[in-house]
């Protein structure tokens with residue numbers, strides 16, 4: 001079978017591919033400090049061109065995007081868009097590294113260096129899969145596109161504008177992202193969505209100054225009590241948010257998603273230890289339904305009054321609560337903020353709401369699409385092991401760039417080991433993970449090339 005030829009060739013070329021990764025890691029590309037990022041874009045472009053990929057550098061308002069594609073003549077073919085980032089975190093603290101961060105070295109089956117796991121070692125697997133495929137079989141059974149950005153580590157400020165501007169160029173049937181770690185058990189992991197996140201502050205001022213709690217106690221309002229009372233109107237003791245319409249757009253898990261949840265590993269005692277709590281009070285399905293399919297309203301902090309040493313008998317005049325909502329599909333930040341404002345009008349119109357952070361919308365791709373099933377199958381065949389499939393994830397990533405802005409299904413398959421130490425000293429990538437990544441990307445290309 002053709003894919004076997006590709007897999008065999010990847011095995012033969014392991015050393016050469018490791019050298020390509022080393023070259024990429026050697027080139028600094030620290031976006032926070034604007035060191036070497038452009039040079040890294042040029043280097044990556046050269047590697048992609050040598051792999052047989054038509055590559056171009058696109059300017060953005062910040063660091064450039066490296067874009068590449070291999071097109072088939074048959075316009076019916078599926079198009080995969082691979083996304084990754086070639087910028088890296090600063091390496092500090094340098095004295096905590098066992099070897100210099102930009103001089104990649106291999107020890108005990110791992111390559112060490114800044115960017116080995118996050119994300120150079122992962123994005124290059126897609127390029128190398130395409131390279132091997134083209135060299136071995138002459139053509140791909142799908143169209144592929146690559147979007148590698150240089151600003152992920154500073155929050156991708158130009159990604160959405162870029163995607164909006166280049167909708168036609170980026171048109172695809174599927175976006176694939178390999179970033180972050182595999183499951184901690186070592187099993188491959190696939191994720192089909194993320195929660196969104198939005199933050200806002202609630203401010204309350206009940207007097208122009210703090211007042212003497214004896215001289216005026218009982219006759220003027222206390223800003224902290226009023227804030228606490230207001231907060232208690234937002235949620236009940238069963239953790240149900242009481243803001244009117246809060247759950248209106250929440251989409252419940254499908255039967256298949258519930259099945260996926262039930263296949264997820266679950267060890268409540270171990271989790272309790274990791275989280276530092278006495279006990280996890282939820283059964284498996286409830287635990288994951290809450291984590292992946294339910295929004296939360298969280299008080300991140302409350303400020304006000306006297307919290308220093310000793311006593312200070314005052315009636316505080318000011319209080320601030322820092323709040324966060326984790327949104328699930330298909331909630332929209334603007335809609336929710338209006339609902340919060342309505343709640344304020346109803347219960348305490350003196351409260352003022354402000355927002356500083358940018359919102360991240362939730363994102364979801366159905367794991368039941370043919371394309372999704374083909375990806376799951378590819379991963380399973382590569383690893384000869386069932387992947388851990390998350391129908392969503394508790395955390396937040398800007399995945400909506402693909403599903404909502406570009407309007408394309410998006411699947412995340414991290415290739416790095418769970419202890420990759422991304423953003424930390426001694427960042428590393430297991431060589432097995434690196435090579436398995438190349439095999440997985442090649443297998444996905446092969447599977448999606450069959451008529452789905």
Ligand SMILES: [Zn+2]
Nearest residue numbers: 118153422423
């Ligand atoms: Zn990172």
